[in-house]
Amino acid sequence: MSKKKIVVCDHIHQKGFELLNKEQDIEVINAADVPKGEPLYEVIKDADVVITRSPTPVDEPFLEAAKNLKAIVRAGVGVDNVDIEGCSRRGIIVMNVPTANTIAAVELTMAHMLSCVRAFPYAHNQLKLERIWKRENWLGTELKGKKLGIIGFGNIGSRVGIRAKAFEMEVIAYDPYIPPEKATDLGIKYTKNFDDILKCDIITIHTPKNKETINMIDREEIAKMKDGVVLINCARGGLYNEDALYEGLKSGKIRFAGIDVFTKEPAVDNKLLELDNVTVTPHLGANTIESQEKIAIQAAEQALEAVRGSSYPNALNLPIKEDEIPPFVRPYLELAQKIGFLAAQVNKGVFKSIKVVAEGEIGEYIKSLTTFVVVGALKESLGESVNYVNAEFVAKERSIEIKSVVNPNMSGYKNKISVKLTTDKDVIEIGGTIFEETVQRIVEINNFALDVEPKGKMILFKNTDVPGVIGQVGMILAKHNINIADFRLGRDNHGLALAVIIVDDEVTKETLRELEDLEACISVSYAIL
Known part of the structure; x- marks a missing residue:
């Protein structure tokens, strides 16, 4: 039986190598001194797992060379050098070591x-x-x-x-x-x-x-x-x-x-x-003997678990295996995470609860949907420290109640997911669905029916439904040289309206303050997806 291969692309503490080299069923290659580019690509071509640090760019050429790669362990916190999206497309799990330093x-x-x-x-x-x-x-x-x-x-x-x-x-x-x-x-x-x-x-x-x-x-x-x-x-x-x-x-x-x-x-x-x-100091945050030792040990432990497929500690992404999840589920998982991320940007505050509701056949995957929603919601405040493995644990640690509900399909859509985020300040509920197999849409925000592509820079403007408001909003945005790419409006039966305005340009605090000062304005928020 051939051995699994772990390639260490950058220098780590010797303690990490000691841990790796003890395993008789693993081949370990120290490529820290191998020049980046083609020489390194030759070494990693049949690697199952690689351990990297910041000097190694895990980019398209790297991933293209590593045809057999199953997982990447970034020995440290930052993953700026890793193309996480590219890894996800290839089903490669990306892990980091977030607490050792x-x-x-x-x-x-x-x-x-x-x-x-x-x-x-x-x-x-x-x-x-x-x-x-x-x-x-x-x-x-x-x-x-x-x-x-x-x-x-x-x-x-x-x-x-x-x-x-x-x-x-x-x-x-x-x-x-x-x-x-x-x-x-x-x-x-x-x-x-x-x-x-x-x-x-x-x-x-x-x-x-x-x-x-x-x-x-x-x-x-x-x-x-x-x-x-x-x-x-x-x-x-x-x-x-x-x-x-x-x-x-x-x-x-x-x-x-x-x-x-x-x-x-x-x-x-x-x-x-x-x-x-x-x-x-020259970025010495993790530069202690003890810290480097812990990083190397944890990176080695994670690489060993990943190469054997037993677990993926601190995974920053989650590959979707074709044989486990039907293709139609994939865009719903992406949409779930976006809705969670949007909800957290709009409803800022201390999270109290996150409720995920699924209707239709997608309800069979409520657990996965919930994980993606929680990751999206917590990413807004915690960044790379939250992942698909630890999301619900982190939520529990912060006393956030997580609820998952599958309801009969009464929405009129083939499948629909809804996320209700409650904080100490407010409640927001966002619903979404998929059209034509891959077209993601937000169809509801706090009972306002809309049709919004969850993408780009978004202003959410709630107001009393009186004449002239859209013109006033447009004038303020024009004054700040902000171009409107799309404008979606929802109205209710109580004299209120909610506009979701997609813009091409960054929106400053000053612009938001001017919108907020409009007499008809009830609330205004800004989000980027």
């Missing part, structure tokens, strides 16, 4: 915080490199008694909060996707008002990178901050607008910043490096 990232955050308040790197350089002893140059401040604002209170943010409490700091957490008690049970204040964070002495961010969090801290937010604020980013590049950050540091509005991640890396030419009130 948690403590390393937490401790690096604290190191940057301490370095900023004491200007430690600059004092060190003056003494060691310039041999100058000037204590008076380095009058620092203390963490004790300072107010720390934490944006994002997940695995890393919460642990930063615990350590900050040990420094006798006052800690306040902002994360609209967690129950308040997750913070308050730790003696940490919880807020839903982002301006409370902007009033803090020190601010650190620990969110995924997505459309909601890119440039989350920009000129407008910095202007509201205290003079002399300290900012920390050991999460993802681009969460702070780097131009705004540079201006704030140069003007002195921001006293110091500690930055481990940059919009473009390697960041050897980044203008932040010019400033003398910033501490920088």
